[in-house]
Amino acid sequence: xxxxxxxxxxxxxxxxxxxxxxxxxxxxxxxxxxxxxxxxxxxxxxxxxxxxxxxxxxxxxxxxxxxxxxxxxxxxxxxxxxxxxxxxxxxxxxxxxxxxxxxxxxxxxxxxxxxxxxxxxxxxxxxxxxxxxxxxxxxxxxxxxxxxxxxxxxxxxxxxxxxxxxxxxxxxxxxxxxxxxxxxxxxxxxxxxxxxxxxxxxxxxxxxxxxxxxxxxxxxxxxxxxxxxxxxxxxxxxxxxxxxxxxxxxxxxxxxxxxxxxxxxxxxxxxxxxxxxxxxxxxxxxxxxxxxxxxxxxxxxxxxxxxxxxxxxxxxxxxxxxxxxxxxxxxxxxxxxxxxxxxxxxxxxxxxxxxxxxxxxxxxxxxxxxxxxxxxxxxxxxxxxxxxxxxxxxxxxxxxxxxxxxxxxxxxxxxxxxxxxxxxxxxxxxxxxxxxxxxxxxxxxxxxxxxxxxxxx
Amino acid sequence: xxxxxxxxxxxxxxxxxxxxxxxxxxxxxxxxxxxxxxxxxxxxxxxxxxxxxxxxxxxxxxxxxxxxxxxxxxxxxxxxxxxxxxxxxxxxxxxxxxxxxxxxxxxxxxxxxxxxxxxxxxxxxxxxxxxxxxxxxxxxxxxxxxxxxxxxxxxxxxxxxxxxxxxxxxxxxxxxxxxxxxxxxxxxxxxxxxxxxxxxxxxxxxxxxxxxxxxxxxxxxxxxxxxxxxxxxxxxxxxxxxxxxxxxxxxxxxxxxxxxxxxxxxxxxxxxxxxxxxxxxxxxxxxxxxxxxxxxxxxxxxxxxxxxxxxxxxxxxxxxxxxxxxxxxxxxxxxxxxxxxxxxxxxxxxxxxxxxxxxxxxxxxxxxxxxxxxxxxxxxxxxxxxxxxxxxxxxxxxxxxxxxxxxxxxxxxxxxxxxxxxxxxxxxxxxxxxxxxxxxxxxxxxxxxxxxxxxxx
Numbered sequence: 001x002x003x004x005x006x007x008x009x010x011x012x013x014x015x016x017x018x019x020x021x022x023x024x025x026x027x028x029x030x031x032x033x034x035x036x037x038x039x040x041x042x043x044x045x046x047x048x049x050x051x052x053x054x055x056x057x058x059x060x061x062x063x064x065x066x067x068x069x070x071x072x073x074x075x076x077x078x079x080x081x082x083x084x085x086x087x088x089x090x091x092x093x094x095x096x097x098x099x100x101x102x103x104x105x106x107x108x109x110x111x112x113x114x115x116x117x118x119x120x121x122x123x124x125x126x127x128x129x130x131x132x133x134x135x136x137x138x139x140x141x142x143x144x145x146x147x148x149x150x151x152x153x154x155x156x157x158x159x160x161x162x163x164x165x166x167x168x169x170x171x172x173x174x175x176x177x178x179x180x181x182x183x184x185x186x187x188x189x190x191x192x193x194x195x196x197x198x199x200x201x202x203x204x205x206x207x208x209x210x211x212x213x214x215x216x217x218x219x220x221x222x223x224x225x226x227x228x229x230x231x232x233x234x235x236x237x238x239x240x241x242x243x244x245x246x247x248x249x250x251x252x253x254x255x256x257x258x259x260x261x262x263x264x265x266x267x268x269x270x271x272x273x274x275x276x277x278x279x280x281x282x283x284x285x286x287x288x289x290x291x292x293x294x295x296x297x298x299x300x301x302x303x304x305x306x307x308x309x310x311x312x313x314x315x316x317x318x319x320x321x322x323x324x325x326x327x328x329x330x331x332x333x334x335x336x337x338x339x340x341x342x343x344x345x346x347x348x349x350x351x352x353x354x355x356x357x358x359x360x361x362x363x364x365x366x367x368x369x370x371x372x373x374x375x376x377x378x379x380x381x382x383x384x385x386x387x388x389x390x391x392x393x394x395x396x397x398x399x400x401x402x403x404x405x406x407x408x409x410x411x412x413x414x415x416x417x418x419x420x421x422x423x424x425x426x427x428x429x430x431x432x433x434x435x436x437x438x439x440x441x442x443x444x445x446x447x448x449x450x451x452x453x454x455x456x457x
Numbered sequence: 458x459x460x461x462x463x464x465x466x467x468x469x470x471x472x473x474x475x476x477x478x479x480x481x482x483x484x485x486x487x488x489x490x491x492x493x494x495x496x497x498x499x500x501x502x503x504x505x506x507x508x509x510x511x512x513x514x515x516x517x518x519x520x521x522x523x524x525x526x527x528x529x530x531x532x533x534x535x536x537x538x539x540x541x542x543x544x545x546x547x548x549x550x551x552x553x554x555x556x557x558x559x560x561x562x563x564x565x566x567x568x569x570x571x572x573x574x575x576x577x578x579x580x581x582x583x584x585x586x587x588x589x590x591x592x593x594x595x596x597x598x599x600x601x602x603x604x605x606x607x608x609x610x611x612x613x614x615x616x617x618x619x620x621x622x623x624x625x626x627x628x629x630x631x632x633x634x635x636x637x638x639x640x641x642x643x644x645x646x647x648x649x650x651x652x653x654x655x656x657x658x659x660x661x662x663x664x665x666x667x668x669x670x671x672x673x674x675x676x677x678x679x680x681x682x683x684x685x686x687x688x689x690x691x692x693x694x695x696x697x698x699x700x701x702x703x704x705x706x707x708x709x710x711x712x713x714x715x716x717x718x719x720x721x722x723x724x725x726x727x728x729x730x731x732x733x734x735x736x737x738x739x740x741x742x743x744x745x746x747x748x749x750x751x752x753x754x755x756x757x758x759x760x761x762x763x764x765x766x767x768x769x770x771x772x773x774x775x776x777x778x779x780x781x782x783x784x785x786x787x788x789x790x791x792x793x794x795x796x797x798x799x800x801x802x803x804x805x806x807x808x809x810x811x812x813x814x815x816x817x818x819x820x821x822x823x824x825x826x827x828x829x830x831x832x833x834x835x836x837x838x839x840x841x842x843x844x845x846x847x848x849x850x851x852x853x854x855x856x857x858x859x860x861x862x863x864x865x866x867x868x869x870x871x872x873x874x875x876x877x878x879x880x881x882x883x884x885x886x887x888x889x890x891x892x893x894x895x896x897x898x899x900x901x902x903x904x905x906x907x908x909x910x911x912x913x914x
Contacts (some may be wrong), residue, residue: 012502038853045469071590080537133528156856396495399613
């Protein structure tokens with residue numbers, strides 16, 4: 001066979017031991033939180049039929065789907081003339097499956113296919129990779145994990161409360177303190193468009209307002225003019241743009257501002273209710289920031305909208321979500337409403353790295369390496385190893401009889417905190433010599449004492 | 458959009474909450490064991506370049522690779538005449554990536570690409586799905602998980618010992634008692650071929666002998682004749698086929714049988730050494746069964762060969778592995794030797810189900826559902842919920858104000874073991890009424906006592 005130097009496909013990554021330990025640290029905190037709140041795990045196949053995926057993510061999304069070549073003679077239905085018809089026209093003849101593009105469409109498909117077996121309200125979480133044939137760049141990969149939780153089959157705002165609480169718990173567990181959960185409600189945006197005399201145009205309105213942080217109010221006004229919003233309408237928006245104060249102050253102002261919009265007032269009621277539930281739960285609302293210009297997912301969100309940003313880092317939002325009233329309509333099942341959100345694990349990883357928040361101690365891995373000088377030491381070491389593992393201590397015996405320095409280098413590189421040295425003194429006294437590689441301290445002792453020391457008792 | 462009834466691609470599966478809990482139960486036991494033994498986790502991308510995958514699994518394997526259509530205009534290099542050239546000839550023009558077919562080739566690629574950063578001996582485990590375009594059938598899927606552990610960069614037989622110990626620990630943790638780890642050594646098979654006068658033909662020999670269980674010795678002899686093994690050679694094998702006794706007795710017999718084969722005797726020495734290490738570790742060798750006709754992976758295994766079968770179930774082997782001396786030669790890096798093995802998680806799942814060995818208690822999920830009659834109860838429930846979660850108890854508040862019966866049905870379907878009922882008595886007394894849905898007992902108490910009861914204190 002010809003020798004080749006292997007490479008990775010563009011936009012994909014290996015995760016070695018250190019990265020895996022850090023990723024598992026994040027995943028475990030998220031999973032524990034989801035489970036503490038009663039969410040149940042779902043996994044769907046990596047492949048879906050193209051008929052399930054296509055048309056769900058817009059034209060651009062369809063382009064970015066990874067398609068799988070049909071097995072066997074994939075050209076059997078293709079005529080030479082199809083080549084001239086082009087790639088798009090020929091696609092259905094060579095591919096019928098694609099890779100998962102997100103976790104929402106597979107979840108919707110699962111709900112439709114299992115609608116009679118599911119226990120509602122159905123609280124599910126799903127942590128799996130997705131694939132997008134995007135142009136790779138810094139922080140953007142072709143394979144990355146999504147981490148979603150949704151509850152469907154209830155309109156209760158207790159679900160919105162729980163999303164706020166789950167985000168808070170995950171961030172607290174990760175040591176992330178300086179962040180804000182921005183909260184808005186689609187109905188308020190709809191109401192805003194109504195009261196400024198641009199009913200039904202909240203989408204356009206939000207696209208422009210979304211740029212406020214980047215380009216400022218003056219430029220946003222220009223853009224609204226270009227989108228043929230009337231000057232009077234734009235003028236009415238000014239007090240909204242400058243809105244300051246506590247959540248309650250903002251809500252009071254908007255309640256009066258939206259007094260002529262039924263739907264807008266409904267949004268205010270919902271938002272107040274979420275804050276009231278937070279209060280009943282015994283939580284302060286300090287970590288929640290009502291942001292009337294927060295607009296995302298306008299094509300599907302119908303109620304609450306969430307977005308989480310960590311302050312003082314270069315990275316965009318690390319979590320977001322919202323309430324929808326029609327998860328499964330595309331598959332012919334109407335009326336499945338719910339609310340969900342997602343953690344961006346790759347971004348959270350980068351944030352923790354940037355802020356130096358990963359724990360400094362070894363996250364997972366061997367606690368003790370047993371080292372020795374000759375075969376007699378190895379045999380004694382095997383007995384020690386058995387006892388360490390029976391005590392639940394992750395431990396290794398260096399497998400080869402080599403110089404002790406080499407064995408210590410191995411411990412060092414693997415960041416193993418303790419090394420046991422088994423020389424003839426230890427073997428004769430039936431003891432072990434335990435060295436703490438962090439403090440540098442070393443002493444001989446009975447194995448039972450060493451076990452206590454390693455377990456930090 | 459046209460309404461469609463969604464389906465799953467052939468040979469793929471959704472894993473709902475119960476299946477996920479059971480799969481996680483198996484995965485967690487395996488992962489804990491790998492970590493206890495000092496193995497570190499690796500994850501590689503789902504996609505690999507076809508140049509990495511092709512030619513590594515034989516012609517049949519190449520056929521079974523799922524190939525990914527190039528992004529964008531995948532037909533841009535295809536001429537109408539290519540269609541007549543056929544699918545195989547055109548493949549390189551429309552696809553350059555494929556889905557992972559196993560975990561070994563990606564591991565080899567990783568070792569080659571990171572050979573200077575890796576700490577040797579490198580003990581890695583990897584638990585990820587693989588994809589094969591096989592014809593789906595009962596127990597055979599197009600997407601399934603593999604669960605591999607390998608150590609490379611050492612020839613120490615301590616690694617073989619540890620594989621036996623890891624298998625034993627996993628099976629003990631799963632409650633699987635009636636199984637056997639079959640152990641053989643490739644060198645013994647090579648030696649057997651030598652001493653019967655068929656040097657170099659152990660592959661053919663083993664293909665025939667492998668059928669012993671199914672077709673019996675008489676038919677195996679016929680097959681060996683058809684493969685033009687000499688009658689004398691076949692006759693010499695008879696005592697091997699009938700070999701009975703303890704591991705030591707079999708080894709003693711073979712040591713004399715193989716006395717003229719240097720490599721065969723080396724195999725005996727290695728096998729004895731593994732059993733001796735087991736003895737030094739303080740383990741009986743009862744769970745290990747030296748099986749001189751065990752032959753698998755003959756194209757790459759060079760030393761120990763493992764296979765694990767559960768007795769009295771219809772399912773084939775659930776784990777297997779062996780020692781190799783050239784993991785990365787196909788990528789131009791020679792001399793990387795190691796030993797590895799794999800758990801078949803789907804099969805283990807089926808075995809546990811067949812033997813009714815999954816724990817009967819709920820494996821993961823909500824411990825307590827808080828139920829109530831009206832809004833006042835819900836608000837009190839939110840305070841209770843906060844305290845339950847702070848105590849680390851997975852708990853839920855039914856999100857909607859509905860009839861209590863409906864709330865109990867929810868608890869029942871989700872197999873939630875405890876339900877709290879918050880009526881006006883409980884609210885006034887600042888207590889909770891805790892019902893154990895398994896025993897049926899219900900009583901009112903302080904929340905702190907309820908927490909202790911739920912935690913089983």
